[in-house]
Every structure is written in C-alpha cells, then in structure tokens.
Amino acid sequence: MADVRVFGTALDAASATADEIAAAVKAKPDLVLGVATGATVVPVYRRLVAAHHAGLSFAGVRCFSLDEYVGLPAMHGSSYRAEMRAQFYNPVGLPPSQCFAPDGMADDPLAEAARYEAAIARAGGVDLQLLGIGVNGHIGFNEPPADFNQGVHVTDLASTTLVANRRFFQPSEMQPTRAITMGVRTILSARKLLLIATGLGKRDAIAAALRGPVSPACPASSLQMHSNALVILDADAASGL
Ligand code: F6R
16 A cells, blocks of 8 residues: 655645655665656656755766657657756756666657666666656556556557647647557556655546556556555645545
8 A cells, every 4th residue: 555645735745755756866876766757746856956956966866767759859848858858857967878768759669668678677677766647547658448567668648648738739739649658567666656646636546546446447556556655645636535
C-alpha cells in the first residue's frame, strides 16, 4: 500500500515532492532519477532549481524521461526533451550525456523502445521515479486498459490525453498521437516511486488508483503492487479518498 501524504495547496505538495528528490540526491549523489513532464511537476523542478542555487549538486545524477511523443524533434518546444532541458537540466547544469529520453524521431520507434529499455538497465535501473497521473489514471503514457507486463513500448494516446495536452500545441500544429513510454513493468521496477497529483481534476483518478481494485482500467492502481511508493497530494486531489 502506498504511503499517502496530503498537503493544503498544490505548491506545498510540489515543495514536499522536491524535498523528497533533494533528500534522495543528498543520500545518493549518483542517483538514477526517472523524470516526468506535464503541468503538475513544473513547480517541483522550480523548487529543485532553487535548491541547486542554494548549493545542492546534481553533478552525479543521471535522468531518464518517462516518455516522449513520436514525431516531435527534440528541438520542438513541446517535446518532453525540450521541456526537461528548459525546466531542469539546463538550470541545474546537467550535461546531455547524463540526460536520457526516447528519441521520438527515430526511424524505427519499436527498435528505439528496445534501445531505451536497455539503456535504463545499463544504468542499473531507476532509483527514484517521479510520476504524474492522467485524468484517466494513466502513468507515463500507459493508457487504460494497460498491460502491466509491458516494458518500454510505442503507444497510441487516449482521446482524453490528446484533449488534455492540446494546450501545449499551436492551433495550426499537428499534435502527435503516439508516444514511446516506459511501460508499467519498467515503472514498477524502479526502487522507489514518487507520484504527485494536484487539483480537483485528478480527484477521481487518485481515488481509483489508491482505493479501487488493482486493474488495467486504472494504470496508476499498479502502484498498489509496489513496496516503496509515496503519493503526495494536495487537498483537492485527495478529496475523493
Ligand atoms: C508526462 C507523463 C504523464 C503526466 C500526466 C499528468 O511525462 O508521463 O503521465 O504525468 O499526464 O500531466 P499533467 O501534470 O500535465 O496533468
């Protein structure tokens, strides 16, 4: 059962999440950190950047992105690689050689998924995996119904996810409909999971993930099978528990 901590505001939840990551980096300076993107984690990275300016070193940390859109070049502002660079890697001085992500422009996305899974294994696996949650209960881009036995794979995005993420693209732009994502099996193989959810929009997904049955219908319910999962919520996201 996950350890669940509830904070009054989204900012307090983000600060607590950043504090967990900072403590993990202090305890293990060569931490392998799994990173998530999306609106929820923006204040988490902001707080980690502040911790860096106050003296926290990320020099030995290696980061692995959960997922990336297929068909978006790394330079595209809405690619997850670009987001991670802008919000976290550049401000804390992490060089590209320590920042890993699936290549959404690979000629063969299936081969790229296999390459990425092998890169995670070569790094010794993920020590701490940061996660957000979709309104439909997805983690990474494991959309319901999720196959809990999948490693890194190519997936079609759910219509709810496409609608939720439309805001990150220009009206005239083609929005990617596929992604390469760590699978539930990959995510659960991290030594510790740290999921943050904030806002009323996540209330039902959180209730299903933490209080519902472990089921492919709610991919985040797979966290119940992990022995070291911490869930950090604001009061709104926790209001269905
Ligand atoms: C992003 C990711 C997704 C997001 C989720 C929540 O790397 O893996 O699972 O964490 O869609 O996104 P926000 O925070 O934008 O609601």
